[in-house]
Amino acid sequence: MNTIAIVLVIGLILFTIGLSIFSRRFTRTTADFYLAGRKVGSFSNASAISGDYLSAASFLGVAGAVYASGLDGVWYAAGFAGGFMVVVLFIASALRRFGEYTVADFAFGRFGSNRIRLVTVVAVLITSLFYMAPQMFGAGTTWQVLVGQGFFGMDAYTTGVVVVAAIIAFYVAVGGMKGTTLNQIFQFWWLAFAMTLVVVFSFGSGFSYPQALADASDGPIVNTKAYTVTELTTPDANGVTPYDKAAKVMTAEELATVDEFITSGADGKIPIAFSAGNKLHELRDMLFREPGHRYNTFDQFSMVLALVLGTAGLPHILNRYYTNPSGAAARRSTFWVLVFIGMFYIFAPIAGLAGIGFIKDYLANGGTLAAPTVNGLLVKPDQVMPTLAEILGGQWLMGVVAAGAFAAMFSTVGGLLIAAASAIGHDVYEKYVNPNATEAKRVAVGKIAVLSFAALALFIGLAIPTYGLDQAYPALIAMMVTWAFSVGASAFVPMLLTGIWWKGTTERGATAGMVVGLTSAIVIIFLNIFQQLGTLGKEGILGFIGSLTYPVLFTFPLGLLTIIIVSKIDGQLPKNVDAIWMRIHGTASERHEKQHGLDKVGSMFAKK
Amino acid sequence: MGDTTERATHVQHGDHIDTIESVDLVFRAQRKLSFTYGAVFFAVTLAIPAMSVWWKSWYAVPIWGGFTANYLFVSLLYYVFLWTMAWMYSKQADKLDDRLSTMADEITARTAGEEA
Numbered sequence: 148m149n150t151i152a153i154v155l156v157i158g159l160i161l162f163t164i165g166l167s168i169f170s171r172r173f174t175r176t177t178a179d180f181y182l183a184g185r186k187v188g189s190f191s192n193a194s195a196i197s198g199d200y201l202s203a204a205s206f207l208g209v210a211g212a213v214y215a216s217g218l219d220g221v222w223y224a225a226g227f228a229g230g231f232m233v234v235v236l237f238i239a240s241a242l243r244r245f246g247e248y249t250v251a252d253f254a255f256g257r258f259g260s261n262r263i264r265l266v267t268v269v270a271v272l273i274t275s276l277f278y279m280a281p282q283m284f285g286a287g288t289t290w291q292v293l294v295g296q297g298f299f300g301m302d303a304y305t306t307g308v309v310v311v312a313a314i315i316a317f318y319v320a321v322g323g324m325k326g327t328t329l330n331q332i333f334q335f336w337w338l339a340f341a342m343t344l345v346v347v348f349s350f351g352s353g354f355s356y357p358q359a360l361a362d363a364s365d366g367p368i369v370n371t372k373a374y375t376v377t378e379l380t381t382p383d384a385n386g387v388t389p390y391d392k393a394a395k396v397m398t399a400e401e402l403a404t405v406d407e408f409i410t411s412g413a414d415g416k417i418p419i420a421f422s423a424g425n426k427l428h429e430l431r432d433m434l435f436r437e438p439g440h441r442y443n444t445f446d447q448f449s450m451v452l453a454l455v456l457g458t459a460g461l462p463h464i465l466n467r468y469y470t471n472p473s474g475a476a477a478r479r480s481t482f483w484v485l486v487f488i489g490m491f492y493i494f495a496p497i498a499g500l501a502g503i504g505f506i507k508d509y510l511a512n513g514g515t516l517a518a519p520t521v522n523g524l525l526v527k528p529d530q531v532m533p534t535l536a537e538i539l540g541g542q543w544l545m546g547v548v549a550a551g552a553f554a555a556m557f558s559t560v561g562g563l564l565i566a567a568a569s570a571i572g573h574d575v576y577e578k579y580v581n582p583n584a585t586e587a588k589r590v591a592v593g594k595i596a597v598l599s600f601a602a603l604a605l606f607i608g609l610a611i612p613t614y615g616l617d618q619a620y621p622a623l624i625a626m627m628v629t630w631a632f633s634v635g636a637s638a639f640v641p642m643l644l645t646g647i648w649w650k651g652t653t654e655r656g657a658t659a660g661m662v663v664g665l666t667s668a669i670v671i672i673f674l675n676i677f678q679q680l681g682t683l684g685k686e687g688i689l690g691f692i693g694s695l696t697y698p699v700l701f702t703f704p705l706g707l708l709t710i711i712i713v714s715k716i717d718g719q720l721p722k723n724v725d726a727i728w729m730r731i732h733g734t735a736s737e738r739h740e741k742q743h744g745l746d747k748v749g750s751m752f753a754k755k
Numbered sequence: 756m757g758d759t760t761e762r763a764t765h766v767q768h769g770d771h772i773d774t775i776e777s778v779d780l781v782f783r784a785q786r787k788l789s790f791t792y793g794a795v796f797f798a799v800t801l802a803i804p805a806m807s808v809w810w811k812s813w814y815a816v817p818i819w820g821g822f823t824a825n826y827l828f829v830s831l832l833y834y835v836f837l838w839t840m841a842w843m844y845s846k847q848a849d850k851l852d853d854r855l856s857t858m859a860d861e862i863t864a865r866t867a868g869e870e871a
Contacts, residue, residue: 218826225829228837232796235841236789240848357820364821427808436826437814438807447804455800475849482841489834496830648786725775729766732782733773738856742769 149537152293152546159337159550160314163557166329167322189476193483195328196467198335200227200458200484201491202278202559203285206338206552207529208625209492213499215528217368217435219442220499223625224492226451228485230458230632233640235481238459240474241647241731249566250465250639251574257646257731258654259721264574266658270638270665271462271570275563275600276607277634278461281627282560283608284617285529285552286311288624292518292533293549308608315557316601319564320594324470327561334554339491341551345532346494348539349501356497363435363503368423369396371526373416376409392421397522420522435500442696449700450629456703457632460639463562466569473737502531509538527617529624560604564597571596615680629697630672637664637702645710650728654721656714664706671698771860781855788851792844799836803829 202208205227212220245253250271255264290307297306319327372389379390390409394402397420408417425431427439427447442450458464471477507523510516516537518530525531536548572593577584584592617623641660645652674693677683683693695701721727729735766773806813807825814825 218829221826221830225833228834229796229800232837232840233793236793236796236844355820357822360821360826361817362821364817431815436817436821436823438804438825444808447807448801451800451804455797475852478845478848482838482845485834485837485841489838493831493834726766728782729773729775729778732785733766733778734781734852734856735766735768735771735773737852738771738860739768742771 149293149542149545149549151542152549155546155550156293156553159553159557162333163314163318163330164321166333167318167326170322170326170329189471189479190483191328191332192467192471192476192480193487194335195331195470196464196480196484197487197491198331198333198338198554198558199463199467199562200461200559201335201338201488201555202628203282203289203552203556204624204628205488205491205495206342206555207285207289207532208281208628209495210499210502210532210535211528211530212625213496214502214525214531215368215370216440217363218438219440220625221496222442222450223454223629224495226454227458228489228492229451229455231481231485231488233455233459234464234468235478235485238465238643238647239468239477239481242465242468242643243471243477244474244733244737245731246469246736248466248469248573249569250462250643251570253646254642254657257721257727258652258657259723259727260654260658261579263654263658263661264578266661267639267642268570268574270634270661271574272567272600273665273669274460274462274631274635274638275567275570276603277631278463278628279560279563279600279604280607280611281624281631282556282563283308283312283604284611284627285624286556287608287612288527288529288617289533289549289552289556292530293545295517304612305609308605311553311556311560312601312605312608315560315564316598318557319561319568319601320597323590323593324565327565328470330561331558334558335487337554338551338558339487341536341547341554342491342494342498344544344547345498345536345539346501348544349497349505349535352505352539354497354501354504356500359500359504360436363500364437366434367432368435368440369420369522369524370423371418371420371521371524373418373526375414375416376412379405379409379417379419389419389421393419396420396422401522418519418521418526420524435503445700446696449695449697452703453629453633453636453697453699456636456640456699457629459643460632460635460637462570462635462639463559463566465639466566467562473740475737498535499531502535505535505538506531514538560601563604564600567600568593568596571600616676633672633697633699633702634665634668636699637668637706641703641706641710645707645714647731649711649714650724651714651720652710653714653717653719655717655719656710656712659713660706660710663709664702667705668698668702671695671702777855777858780858784851784855785848788844788847792840796840803833 209220209224212223214220242253245256247253247256251264251267254267255261287304287307290310291303295303297303301309318330322330374389380388382388390405393405397405405417405419423433423440425433425439426441426443431437433440438447468477471480506525510520510523516534518534519526525534533545533548533552537545572589576592577589581588611617638661641664642657646657671692674683674689675696678685678690678693684690685694803825814823816823818824819827
């Protein structure tokens with residue numbers, strides 16, 4: 148158990164709770180609870196959006212993906228950052244000018260039907276759940292590395308999931324958007340500090356970026372994966388077993404352990420190492436600096452599209468734009484977000500690459516690690532950040548990184564809980580169940596929604612290892628986040644783009660496009676999961692669809708085309724379409740606010 | 756903000772009015788700006804995987820230590836591209852907002868004058 152790391156994490160938790168309790172005094176209305184009173188300035192909002200956005204996938208997953216996959220892993224970082232260009236160019240200022248609470252509000256206000264509001268609510272909840280799953284998985288695996296043991300009869304993974312879910316549920320329910328915003332600002336700067344420290348320690352320990360890249364590309368990428376006895380000895384279509392592949396890479400000593408495992412016929416799995424193939428240029432060795440470890444030709448494009456379009460489809464990020472005081476402030480926020488997360492994403496791949504050399508050298512020199520390894524590599528690439536930190540800076544640096552990992556999870560899950568709470572509390576309860584509810588009752592329902600959704604996230608986090616998903620994909624955290632991006636990109640982005648930029652979009656068209664985009668993305672993702680788990684073959688149409696790692700290249704155009712075709716056929720525009728258009732693109736409100744100085748950012752903590 | 760009125764033909768906030776004519780002007784200018792930048796962004800972003808698939812000198816030839824042009828662009832230069840794009844776009848959009856605000860006020864004043 149790492150005592151210093153645990154103390155730092157506990158300190159982070161206490162500080163987080165303290166901020167929420169402090170913010171509680173200023174959360175009285177639903178605008179306070181969901182939007183921090185629309186008084187968040189550009190710099191603060193950019194910090195909060197960055198904290199909201201940089202999840203476990205970014206803090207642990209990007210470095211892990213680069214560690215496991217080289218250049219294809221670096222794309223996660225670039226794509227995550229590139230997504231904000233779509234937001235700033237097409238969505239940010241229009242969404243803010245429309246001036247509502249949630250994405251569902253926008254859909255209702257733009258198209259004027261309860262049906263599309265409810266469809267949007269369902270899509271928000273599903274997308275949030277997809278995004279929540281990797282955060283909870285990250286919570287469990289980080290706890291495994293950090294603490295290494297469970298409490299109250301639970302194993303280490305389960306304890307991590309339960310602790311994170313409970314703490315975030317508490318601080319979001321207590322602090323609302325103001326508390327969450329304050330926490331996200333603090334959490335972003337903490338995890339930026341942690342990432343910077345790891346990179347500084349790497350360079351201080353002799354790391355050279357171009358040289359390390361050359362060294363890592365000296366031979367094919369080596370993968371690690373755990374297999375059962377049966378899986379190890381079952382040949383593939385070419386008659387080669389995983390054991391045969393491992394025999395070409397692993398040392399005689401390590402292979403003897405595998406032999407012993409097979410001979411004993413033991414239950415469970417044993418990790419092995421083997422050379423990776425190149426999915427893009429099949430005749431080339433799979434070198435670290437080249438593309439092809441994860442993505443074939445189709446997925447190279449589809450993954451990029453999933454990431455750059457997906458950001459604009461994340462409800463918890465879009466909701467943050469309503470907290471800006473004006474459309475111009477929304478653009479400025481996004482620019483600062485790009486600067487902040489750009490620096491972060493330049494550093495994360497450096498950490499992933501540095502991990503390869505430092506961990507291998509450390510093990511070769513007789514060092515031992517808490518995280519399981521084989522052939523000088525971590526079995527779980529997502530553990531590279533805390534492991535590297537421990538090697539480079541001992542318990543203190545590992546503590547800073549561990550607190551950063553929890554900060555990343557807290558900030559993102561906090562934003563997701565607010566998004567889910569606003570979907571249930573604001574979009575459903577306030578609009579349909581009890582429109583005459585008092586402010587106090589509305590805020591109370593929002594808090595109950597936060598707790599309910601946190602419980603759901605807890606169960607999903609616990610289900611992931613139960614169904615073997617953690618063994619089905621390399622660098623699972625980044626992979627799962629990309630699924631969330633795919634769902635968001637397919638469900639929301641076509642509706643938002645056409646709703647903002649094409650006056651001819653009708654309610655039927657937008658609703659149909661959302662339903663088609665959402666369901667097609669989910670179906671393809673689950674077919675891919677079933678194929679990876681071995682329950683779906685690779686033959687036939689279903690096999691082909693299941694082989695698509697990222698569905699966006701199909702599902703985004705499908706959703707967009709559905710909207711266009713159905714809108715053209717339908718042709719029934721809202722009666723007040725001109726008024727709606729003036730609300731999205733008009734500037735009278737902003738001119739009025741500017742004239743009277745109302746566009747200035749006030750204090751989030753002003754007492755009314 | 757209690758002095759806000761919304762009609763089918765105009766929206767009024769205090770002294771400032773949006774008519775459908777002025778809003779269409781704002782919309783067209785904003786659309787041109789956003790979609791021009793969007794075209795550049797997507798052309799560059801999708802060119803990277805395209806070159807990763809079809810241009811060997813891009814993805815396989817080291818140019819600085821272990822860096823290929825592909826790795827260097829995706830890990831470092833792409834961010835410089837994003838920052839430059841976002842900065843230029845935000846500045847131009849702000850200027851456009853200012854210019855269009857003045858024009859919108861002029862249009863609404865002229866429309867009001869004609870109606871009177």
